[in-house]
Amino acid sequence: MEITWQAGVIALLITVNQILTAGIAITGFALLLYALTFNLRDRVARSFALILICVVVVFSADALGSSAVEPWEIDFWLRVQWVGIVLLPATYLHFSEALLATTGQPSPWRRRLLIPAGYVISLGFIASIPYGLLGKLVLDQPPAPHLEPTLLTDIFTVFYLVVMVISWVNFVRAYRRTLTRTSQRRMSYLIAGAIAPAAGSFPFLLFGSAFASAYTMLFWVVALLANLTVSVLLVVMAYAVAFFGVGWSDRMVRSRMLKWLMRGPFTASLALGLSTIVRRAGEAFGVSYSPLVTITMVVTVLITEYAITLLAPFVERWIVSGNDRQEISKLQKLEDRLLTRNDLRQFLEMLLAAIGDRLRLDGAAALALEPTGLQTVSSVGKIEAIESTLPDIAQSLIQVPLPASFRVGNYIIVPLENGADSSEPELVGVIVMAGVPNDITSLADESYDSIDLLLHRSALALRDRRTQEQVFKSLDSLSPQAEFIQQLRIAGRFDPTRVVAGTSPADIEQFAQWVRDALTHYWGGPRLTESPLLQLKVIQDSSSYKEGNPANALRTVLKDVIDMLKPDGERKFTSEWLLYNILVMKFLEGKKVREIATRLAVSEADLYRKQRIAIEAIARHLLDMENSAWHRPSDGSL
Numbered sequence: 177m178e179i180t181w182q183a184g185v186i187a188l189l190i191t192v193n194q195i196l197t198a199g200i201a202i203t204g205f206a207l208l209l210y211a212l213t214f215n216l217r218d219r220v221a222r223s224f225a226l227i228l229i230c231v232v233v234v235f236s237a238d239a240l241g242s243s244a245v246e247p248w249e250i251d252f253w254l255r256v257q258w259v260g261i262v263l264l265p266a267t268y269l270h271f272s273e274a275l276l277a278t279t280g281q282p283s284p285w286r287r288r289l290l291i292p293a294g295y296v297i298s299l300g301f302i303a304s305i306p307y308g309l310l311g312k313l314v315l316d317q318p319p320a321p322h323l324e325p326t327l328l329t330d331i332f333t334v335f336y337l338v339v340m341v342i343s344w345v346n347f348v349r350a351y352r353r354t355l356t357r358t359s360q361r362r363m364s365y366l367i368a369g370a371i372a373p374a375a376g377s378f379p380f381l382l383f384g385s386a387f388a389s390a391y392t393m394l395f396w397v398v399a400l401l402a403n404l405t406v407s408v409l410l411v412v413m414a415y416a417v418a419f420f421g422v423g424w425s426d427r428m429v430r431s432r433m434l435k436w437l438m439r440g441p442f443t444a445s446l447a448l449g450l451s452t453i454v455r456r457a458g459e460a461f462g463v464s465y466s467p468l469v470t471i472t473m474v475v476t477v478l479i480t481e482y483a484i485t486l487l488a489p490f491v492e493r494w495i496v497s498g499n500d501r502q503e504i505s506k507l508q509k510l511e512d513r514l515l516t517r518n519d520l521r522q523f524l525e526m527l528l529a530a531i532g533d534r535l536r537l538d539g540a541a542a543l544a545l546e547p548t549g550l551q552t553v554s555s556v557g558k559i560e561a562i563e564s565t566l567p568d569i570a571q572s573l574i575q576v577p578l579p580a581s582f583r584v585g586n587y588i589i590v591p592l593e594n595g596a597d598s599s600e601p602e603l604v605g606v607i608v609m610a611g612v613p614n615d616i617t618s619l620a621d622e623s624y625d626s627i628d629l630l631l632h633r634s635a636l637a638l639r640d641r642r643t644q645e646q647v648f649k650s651l652d653s654l655s656p657q658a659e660f661i662q663q664l665r666i667a668g669r670f671d672p673t674r675v676v677a678g679t680s681p682a683d684i685e686q687f688a689q690w691v692r693d694a695l696t697h698y699w700g701g702p703r704l705t706e707s708p709l710l711q712l713k714v715i716q717d718s719s720s721y722k723e724g725n726p727a728n729a730l731r732t733v734l735k736d737v738i739d740m741l742k743p744d745g746e747r748k749f750t751s752e753w754l755l756y757n758i759l760v761m762k763f764l765e766g767k768k769v770r771e772i773a774t775r776l777a778v779s780e781a782d783l784y785r786k787q788r789i790a791i792e793a794i795a796r797h798l799l800d801m802e803n804s805a806w807h808r809p810s811d812g813s814l
Contacts, residue, residue, distance in 0.1 A: 182393060186319075189396035194242050195452055196403035199445035200376075201235035203407060204228050206440040207414040210433070220278055220420040223271040224413075227373055230267055231410065233260030234377045242320070250321050251313040255305050261377055262301045262309075262332065265339035266294035268374060272346035275366070278420070279353040294339060301332050319392040322379070340374055362416045369413025376406035411437065431492050438484045447476040520641050524554035527634050531607070532557055534627060538611030543569075544638050545605050553641065559610045562587075569606060578603070588612040592635035605638040607631060688788075688795040694730060695763040695791070704730060714801045737797045738764070741790065749776060755790040762787065 208228040211221050234257050241253030270291050301309060309332065311324030347370065351363045387395075418433050451473045458466040528540040539557030543550045543566075550566050568584045573591065575582075581590045588609040594602040693703040705727045709715060718729040741756045749757060757776060761767045767775075773783045 186393055186396060189393070189400055190242075190320075191452065191456055193396060193399050193403060194239060195445075195449040196400065196407065197235050197242065198239040198448055199441070200403060200407050200410065201232055201239055202444050202448070203410060203437075203441035204231040204235060206436065206444075207410070208232060209440075210414070210436050211417070214418070214432070218420045219274040220271070221417055223267065223274045224417045226267040227264070227271055228414075230260040230264045231373050231377060233257070234264075247313060247315060250315070251323075254313065254321070254323050255310060257379070258305055258310060259302055261379065262305070263295075263298050264373065264377055265336050265343075266291070266298040268343040268370070269294045269339050269346075271370075272343040272350070276346045276350045276353075279350050290342070297335065301328075301335075304328060318389050319395045336378070343370075362419060365412050366416035369409045369411075369416060372406040372409030372413065376402055434491060435484075435488065439481065443477055443480045443484075446480060447473045450476050517641075520637055521554045523637050524634060525556055527630050527637070528554060528556045528607070531609070531627060531630050534630075535609065535612060537609050540610065541608045542634055542638065543606050543608060544641060545573075545603055550606070553605070553638070557610070559587075559608065562608060565608075569608070573603065573606070586610060590631060592631060592638055594635060594639045602639075604635055604642060607634060687799065688792045691734070691795045691798065692791050694734060695759070695794075698731060698734065698763045699766070700727075709798070712798070712802050714798070733798070733801070734794070735764075737794045737801070740797050741793060754778075754786055755793065758783065758787050759790050759794070 205228075208225055211225045211228065237253045237257035237260070241250050241257065244250045244253060273288060273291060308326055309328045311326050311329075313321060313323055315321050344367075347367045351360065351367060354360045354363050415430075415433055418429050451469050454466065454472045455469045458468070524542045528542060531537065532540050537557060539555065539559030541555035541559050541562055542553045544553045550570055552562065555562075565585055565587060569587075569589055572582055572584060572589065578591045578593075581588055583589070590607040590609070591603055592605045592607060594604055690708050694707045694709055697703040697705075707730060709730055710726050715726070715729050715733055718733060738756065738759050741759065743752050743756065747753065747757075754776060758772065761772045761775070762769070769780055769783060773780045776783070778786070
């Protein structure tokens with residue numbers, strides 16, 4: 177009875193390990209697709225993709241070999257597994273060198289030659305797989321079929337260990353070169369996760385078959401724990417690599433990565449695991465095939481996808497912390513509740529149709545008041561030649577106070593104010609009605625109240641349309657600024673020198689424009705108080721910023737940068753002082769262009785050229801200061 181009990185436990189452990197092995201192969205393939213899709217342009221991500229290819233080969237062959245029956249099939253898949261194992265050390269060395277180069281410290285050319293040398297040696301070992309790298313297949317010795325080692329296997333094992341040690345030295349060097357707590361934390365995730373493919377892929381059964389045969393249950397328990405650890409650490413490693421080569425925010429990286437894992441490998445592995453358990457249970461009861469296998473797979477996929485859809489919003493809020501959570505919540509609510517132009521047009525059409533039904537109109541139109549004049553947003557029925565009456569309508573809207581309605585030609589015009597109870601209502605547009613015999617104020621009280629409600633809602637729609645147009649304009653102006661700051665942040669994530677070195681001439685031009693805008697409102701104004709420059713670390717590290725005065729912090733830093741252009745000695749109005757004098761007189765002292773040109777004895781055209789040069793010089797100095805700020809020791813804050 178005891179032997180039967182132990183055999184049952186071992187059979188269960190074998191089944192779970194087979195499921196986990198297949199799950200690791202699925203996860204590795206999904207992560208490979210993720211890397212190839214989103215961040216293939218980055219060297220670190222490309223080299224990590226090579227590691228994933230090896231992992232997929234190793235665990236896929238292991239899963240297929242464990243379910244094979246014929247000896248030749250088992251032998252074939254065990255040897256295919258070694259293709260991934262043999263390539264793994266070279267890909268690890270490649271990955272570690274790419275990671276070290278990302279921190280700004282590439283290895284000397286002699287050490288970089290180790291990468292092609294490692295691939296050449298690995299290809300040599302692959303060629304020897306059928307001819308001596310591995311011995312014969314052993315089938316009659318528990319706990320599992322395996323290949324016998326040879327002298328060439330021992331040589332490869334030494335090669336494997338030496339290359340992995342070199343790779344880990346590079347990992348440690350890369351970790352020591354990171355400066356911020358965030359980059360150090362992610363580098364530690366990467367190094368910890370890198371243990372999984374290296375340790376989990378090597379077939380230790382090749383050398384420990386005697387011990388495993390004596391302690392079969394212990395072997396499968398250790399294998400189970402090892403597979404669980406590999407699956408977790410592989411995801412951790414992929415998470416750390418996901419931040420390389422993408423210009424997304426950290427929140428977006430986490431969110432996309434999580435959704436990819438849940439909808440892909442998690443769902444597939446869960447469906448495969450439950451289907452396997454149902455099939456094995458059916459075989460235990462003498463049923464070789466059961467329809468429950470297919471039903472289990474389909475139901476598992478549907479329920480899992482349904483659960484992910486329901487839980488995704490809560491998970492996204494969980495991965496965002498601090499004040500960011502409130503900001504992201506506002507953006508998500510804006511996205512969910514935002515009415516598009518087409519939505520507003522349809523809503524106004526319904527309101528106009530309702531007004532037309534009650535008043536028996538020939539037609540009606542809603543016109544929005546834009547900075548350029550009245551603009552038709554929506555119309556129903558027959559309303560012709562309305563464009564020709566727009567000047568007369570606009571002229572009538574100048575009246576103070578505005579009447580409830582007035583006639584222009586054959587139309588009745590109803591002004592629409594902002595729809596809110598306000599002491600100073602704002603005109604947002606008008607309703608134009610065609611075919612009204614009399615002023616609508618002559619209607620019965622009940623009908624007039626109904627029309628007044630519809631007009632009130634029309635005003636609300638036009639007010640929301642104006643507000644949303646302002647939101648869209650703000651987003652259009654903010655997008656390139658936020659993108660550039662995001663690019664600078666991504667570039668300096670692991671190597672702060674790339675904050676400057678990674679900028680292109682177009683980036684410098686954009687940065688210089690922000691500097692010019694901030695200087696234009698140097699003594700106060702939205703271009704200073706809302707400047708994208710406030711997101712720079714050199715600004716946020718200043719005492720004024722920490723005391724709650726970001727504008728003063730930016731003003732102080734800009735003054736310091738201007739002083740960098742100041743030559744030694746007393747201030748003069750000579751050519752060597754030209755750039756400094758232009759900046760001081762134009763932005764700090766607020767003098768007129770003509771006055772400055774006369775005082776400095778230059779033409780106005782030349783003054784503008786010199787001013788552009790001076791602002792670009794400030795932009796470069798500011799980027800240099802940002803670079804230095806990233807190189808200073810971290811104060812412990814994130």
